[in-house]
Amino acid sequence: MTHARTVEIAVGAFVAAGLAALFLLxxxxxxxxxxxxxxxxxxxxxxxxISGLRVRSPVTMAGVRxxxxxxxxxxxxTYQAVVTMRISEQYDQLPLDTSASIYTSGLIGEQYxxxxxxxDFEFLQDGSELMLTQSALVLEQMIGQFLFSLGDGDKD
Amino acid sequence: MILDWLQALGQRALSFFQRLGRGHIxxxxxxxxxxxxLLRPRLLLQQIYxxxxxxxxxxxxxxxxxxxxxxxxxxxxxVRFGAEQSLGxxxxxxLLREMAPVVTALLFAGRAGSALTAEIGLMKTTEQLSGMExxxxxPNKRILAxxxxxxxxxxxxxxxxxxxxxxxxxxxxGVGLLGVDEGAFWSQMQANVDMRxxxxxxxxxxxxxxxxxxxxxxxxxxxxxxxxxxVSRATTRTVVHTSLAVLGxxxxxxxxxxxx
Amino acid sequence: xxxxxxAPLVRIRGLRxxxxxxxxxxxxxxxxxxxGITAIMGxxxxxxxxxxxxxxxxxxxxxxxxxxxGQNVHRLSRDRLYQLRKRMGLxxxxxxxxxxxxxxxxxxxxxxxxxxxxxxMLRDLVxxxxxxxxxxxxxxxxxxxxxxxxxxxxxxARAIALDPMMVMYDEPFTGQDPISMGVLVxxxxxxxxxxxxTSVVVSHDVQETASIADYIYLLSGGKVVGQGTPQQxxxxxxxxxxxxxxxxxxxPVPFHYPAPDYVEDLMVGSExxxx
Numbered sequence: 001m002t003h004a005r006t007v008e009i010a011v012g013a014f015v016a017a018g019l020a021a022l023f024l025l026x027x028x029x030x031x032x033x034x035x036x037x038x039x040x041x042x043x044x045x046x047x048x049x050i051s052g053l054r055v056r057s058p059v060t061m062a063g064v065r066x067x068x069x070x071x072x073x074x075x076x077x078t079y080q081a082v083v084t085m086r087i088s089e090q091y092d093q094l095p096l097d098t099s100a101s102i103y104t105s106g107l108i109g110e111q112y113x114x115x116x117x118x119x120d121f122e123f124l125q126d127g128s129e130l131m132l133t134q135s136a137l138v139l140e141q142m143i144g145q146f147l148f149s150l151g152d153g154d155k156d
Numbered sequence: 157m158i159l160d161w162l163q164a165l166g167q168r169a170l171s172f173f174q175r176l177g178r179g180h181i182x183x184x185x186x187x188x189x190x191x192x193x194l195l196r197p198r199l200l201l202q203q204i205y206x207x208x209x210x211x212x213x214x215x216x217x218x219x220x221x222x223x224x225x226x227x228x229x230x231x232x233x234x235v236r237f238g239a240e241q242s243l244g245x246x247x248x249x250x251l252l253r254e255m256a257p258v259v260t261a262l263l264f265a266g267r268a269g270s271a272l273t274a275e276i277g278l279m280k281t282t283e284q285l286s287g288m289e290x291x292x293x294x295p296n297k298r299i300l301a302x303x304x305x306x307x308x309x310x311x312x313x314x315x316x317x318x319x320x321x322x323x324x325x326x327x328x329x330g331v332g333l334l335g336v337d338e339g340a341f342w343s344q345m346q347a348n349v350d351m352r353x354x355x356x357x358x359x360x361x362x363x364x365x366x367x368x369x370x371x372x373x374x375x376x377x378x379x380x381x382x383x384x385x386x387v388s389r390a391t392t393r394t395v396v397h398t399s400l401a402v403l404g405x406x407x408x409x410x411x412x413x414x415x416x
Numbered sequence: 417x418x419x420x421x422x423a424p425l426v427r428i429r430g431l432r433x434x435x436x437x438x439x440x441x442x443x444x445x446x447x448x449x450x451x452g453i454t455a456i457m458g459x460x461x462x463x464x465x466x467x468x469x470x471x472x473x474x475x476x477x478x479x480x481x482x483x484x485x486g487q488n489v490h491r492l493s494r495d496r497l498y499q500l501r502k503r504m505g506l507x508x509x510x511x512x513x514x515x516x517x518x519x520x521x522x523x524x525x526x527x528x529x530x531x532x533x534x535x536x537m538l539r540d541l542v543x544x545x546x547x548x549x550x551x552x553x554x555x556x557x558x559x560x561x562x563x564x565x566x567x568x569x570x571x572x573a574r575a576i577a578l579d580p581m582m583v584m585y586d587e588p589f590t591g592q593d594p595i596s597m598g599v600l601v602x603x604x605x606x607x608x609x610x611x612x613x614t615s616v617v618v619s620h621d622v623q624e625t626a627s628i629a630d631y632i633y634l635l636s637g638g639k640v641v642g643q644g645t646p647q648q649x650x651x652x653x654x655x656x657x658x659x660x661x662x663x664x665x666x667x668p669v670p671f672h673y674p675a676p677d678y679v680e681d682l683m684v685g686s687e688x689x690x691x
Binding site for chain 1 (some may be wrong): 158200241242248313314316317319321345350
């Protein structure tokens with residue numbers, strides 16, 4: 001009987017360890033705890049070029065993450081990308097004239113949307129659109145321009 | 157000359173299809189015996205112990221070391237591009253999508269699969285299965301199906317534990333030894349690891365591997381020639397066939413899951 | 417009722433069975449009568465064990481019928497066959513004990529699988545069966561700790577655990593020392609009479625088998641070549657029976673496996689080596 005008991009306890013511990021691993025992976029490793037919350041409000045912004053921005057990329061203000069990209073669309077009328085972001089509801093006092101830029105963290109790191117607050121007294125609401133945007137800096141273009149200007153400088 | 161060669165080829169093909177057929181008959185009997193296993197949870201528990209719990213130690217140790225190596229190699233590569241903050245992402249994605257299901261299945265074949273084959277093969281050799289049949293006890297229900305179900309249940313659990321321990325290993329090396337920022341390690345990981353896309357797909361993979369690995373082990377044991385040489389050959393075949401099947405299936409599953 | 421008592425328990429008619437190319441039974445007729453010990457004897461390799469597996473329904477014959485207690489074994493559904501098997505015990509040559517269970521649990525195994533007896537009653541039953549084979553004191557041993565003779569006695573206790581109508585013994589005397597051989601001989605006879613069993617003993621040990629059998633069938637070359645009580649067979653003038661019972665090396669069963677002529681064979685060999 002004691003042997004059967006040992007077996008049962010061991011199997012119980014094994015299954016518990018497996019479930020604990022799943023819990024750890026879900027909560028600590030994956031984005032389940034971040035995206036799973038459906039709270040917050042949506043704002044959109046139009047960019048000429050979003051480069052490598054993807055759904056679930058972070059949205060930051062002053063370097064602090066306040067939301068995530070929830071949808072990326074292409075608008076065939078204006079030939080622009082429409083990026084919808086979900087902002088956590090605790091940050092509901094962002095000025096209406098806030099501007100959005102796409103930056104890269106590190107040289108080849110992931111891309112994110114950075115919001116810069118304006119001075120308006122009205123606040124962004126669900127469905128608002130950010131009017132001031134700055135597109136992503138594309139590395140190849142920058143290098144191209146840099147080399148081009150370098151060439152110009154040599155001529156002088 | 158050509159006829160001899162053709163005949164040899166034909167014989168091989170025929171015996172291959174015969175084995176395939178017998179394998180599927182075995183699987184069919186295993187599946188229809190599962191309800192009767194669920195009525196006797198004690199048998200199942202005993203088998204989860206010998207298939208799952210006894211494989212746990214090798215999974216823990218291997219998971220830790222694989223994670224540590226991934227941390228070391230990932231850091232060496234990423235640091236050249238100044239992207240060492242992505243170490244957490246690299247380690248977690250490599251582990252959860254590929255390493256945890258595949259390495260767990262390979263270790264499972266070596267530790268539990270070979271033991272299953274040898275045990276069933278020996279029971280057949282010593283006429284225990286035959287004796288059970290003569291006592292009006294169906295060996296499919298009493299011996300084979302509990303082992304099958306135990307393997308199918310244990311594999312995803314083992315794979316999850318492998319993944320979690322591996323990420324710990326990557327954390328120890330990356331953050332503890334090489335000085336990657338702890339916050340960046342976890343936040344980058346969270347930003348890029350998706351519950352459904354990465355973790356759930358990894359679990360599905362290990363479920364498929366659990367069915368295949370246990371099925372092969374039980375089939376080879378039950379189909380072994382009842383001599384000591386036959387059992388030893390069957391054990392070897394279990395490890396070889398399971399490894400090949402797991403690696404091949406892994407490619408197909410990866411293409412289906414992450415292909416687009 | 418009277419007729420049922422006299423009808424044979426096992427009736428085999430026109431049995432044919434082959435392993436690959438080799439014919440093992442080629443038209444065997446056999447009757448096993450209730451309440452007696454029937455011995456089936458023959459040289460090694462005549463398929464005696466195969467015959468037991470055919471009776472137990474583990475193998476299917478090519479042709480012919482095997483009826484046990486009036487039921488054709490190979491026409492039964494799987495469930496009915498399992499019902500029938502509960503009433504038959506088969507003692508394998510190796511004992512076929514479950515190596516991961518001790519002696520007590522081995523004997524308890526068929527009871528646990530087929531009945532829902534309370535633990536105390538199950539314990540009494542198992543100890544009764546173990547007492548019958550004289551191994552009540554060995555109940556905690558594992559099969560690996562038993563001698564060959566003891567393992568067979570445990571297997572015998574297990575075979576009678578469900579109080580079957582018939583017990584089949586596959587080579588019970590092979591490889592036993594004289595003492596455990598004597599024990600087994602006595603046990604088979606005693607259990608048969610005390611429990612009202614029908615026993616089938618497959619063996620090639622002439623003396624021991626003849627001492628307990630009520631009726632003997634001699635098998636050779638896939639056919640029944642002699643039958644009768646031990647007395648009748650001993651007195652018969654069949655060359656085959658005499659050769660087998662007295663253990664003479666050459667006779668109707670030739671010493672040589674069928675082969676081409678010896679001298680010719682040697683000549684071929686030297687030619688083969690030359691070319």
